[in-house]
Amino acid sequence: MRVAVYSAKPYDVQFLTAANAGHGHDLAFLEARLSVETTPLAADTDAVCAFVNDDLGAAVLEQLADLGVRHIALRSAGFNHIDLRTAERLGIPVTRVPGYSPYAVAEHAVALLMALVRKTHRAYNRVREGNFSLVGLTGFDLHGKTVGVVGTGQIGAVFARIMLGFGCRVLAFDPYPSDECRALGVQYVELEELLAESHIVSLHLPVTPQTRHLIDADRIALMRDGVTLINTSRGLLVDTLAVIEGLKSGKIGLLGLDVYEEEADLFFEDLSDRVLFDDVFTRLLTFPNVLITGHQAFFTVEALENIASTTIGNLTAAERGEPLPNRVVVD
Ligand code: NAI
Numbered sequence: 001m002r003v004a005v006y007s008a009k010p011y012d013v014q015f016l017t018a019a020n021a022g023h024g025h026d027l028a029f030l031e032a033r034l035s036v037e038t039t040p041l042a043a044d045t046d047a048v049c050a051f052v053n054d055d056l057g058a059a060v061l062e063q064l065a066d067l068g069v070r071h072i073a074l075r076s077a078g079f080n081h082i083d084l085r086t087a088e089r090l091g092i093p094v095t096r097v098p099g100y101s102p103y104a105v106a107e108h109a110v111a112l113l114m115a116l117v118r119k120t121h122r123a124y125n126r127v128r129e130g131n132f133s134l135v136g137l138t139g140f141d142l143h144g145k146t147v148g149v150v151g152t153g154q155i156g157a158v159f160a161r162i163m164l165g166f167g168c169r170v171l172a173f174d175p176y177p178s179d180e181c182r183a184l185g186v187q188y189v190e191l192e193e194l195l196a197e198s199h200i201v202s203l204h205l206p207v208t209p210q211t212r213h214l215i216d217a218d219r220i221a222l223m224r225d226g227v228t229l230i231n232t233s234r235g236l237l238v239d240t241l242a243v244i245e246g247l248k249s250g251k252i253g254l255l256g257l258d259v260y261e262e263e264a265d266l267f268f269e270d271l272s273d274r275v276l277f278d279d280v281f282t283r284l285l286t287f288p289n290v291l292i293t294g295h296q297a298f299f300t301v302e303a304l305e306n307i308a309s310t311t312i313g314n315l316t317a318a319e320r321g322e323p324l325p326n327r328v329v330v331d
Pocket of ligand 1: 233
């Protein structure tokens with residue numbers, strides 16, 4: 001297949017090229033993000049390969065269909081950024097990478113948590129400046145704390161297991177509880193109870209119309225004073241303005257984010273010599289108790305290899321007209 005690979009970074013080129021050995025797809029790597037302006041770059045291609053911040057709304061899909069694109073291979077697990085109904089109406093199958101390394105994301109959530117709890121992000125800068133004072137760097141033990149895991153699918157289950165290893169009590173909320181988590185000692189409760197009891201709340205669920213702004217002002221009000229909130233899932237799960245109010249009042253004591261509602265205009269690009277116009281994001285950056293990474297939880301060698309091999313496998317199955325086990329279907 002001839003494939004237009006949008007939002008291609010050097011690591012995408014490296015891992016997809018390696019995975020393509022023996023498959024023979026003609027991969028056209030494009031730095032541009034997919035949008036109504038950049039769809040013409042997919043002319044004369046059979047498939048489009050897209051990432052999390054590419055625009056796969058109705059207008060883009062209509063244009064791609066007109067160009068003859070007959071497959072969309074997402075190189076992500078999440079698929080909230082594609083208008084699946086339009087893709088289905090246009091007869092364009094969509095595949096994704098359902099699980100490439102739950103460990104990568106769960107371990108990054110732990111990395112954010114640990115850095116915040118022990119203030120490592122601040123200690124790093126202090127020591128480099130010859131400031132060895134400990135004043136203001138008091139942390140707390142995770143052992144014995146209550147951790148609330150919202151969503152115990154692949155990633156949430158790994159995160160819960162790690163937290164149990166720290167000696168935490170783990171509460172979870174998921175409409176489909178996992179027997180494996182229960183067997184490990186995870187206790188399923190209603191969301192309200194989880195929020196009220198947890199010292200740490202970590203989000204591991206997809207964003208849907210029902211879960212958009214799941215963490216809003218009302219739910220923040222239910223939380224413990226000084227709660228630690230970690231979001232490595234999707235930015236839209238959290239009402240950022242409500243979180244900022246929670247930080248200002250002290251209700252939220254620590255905040256770790258790998259995702260942000262409006263990240264599409266920021267993340268994955270070097271904007272270090274530009275003025276940032278997102279006043280909400282820049283407000284977040286001013287808090288000493290907030291740690292933000294730019295959607296890098298997935299970014300390990302193991303995950304990149306799995307993403308590349310599954311994506312190339314999806315393209316090969318589509319080319320051969322074989323069943324598509326990783327096809328995303330409309331509910
Ligand atoms: P998964 O599909 O294995 O698990 C999601 C779980 O959420 C399921 O058990 C489901 O029942 C549960 N769920 C659905 N609605 C819920 C609700 N209203 N309340 C509580 N639980 C609910 O998904 P996986 O692979 O564990 O991914 C979790 C999240 O991590 C997704 O949002 C995904 O987009 C995100 N992600 C982030 C990455 C990053 O680099 N930051 C990389 C990969 C995934």
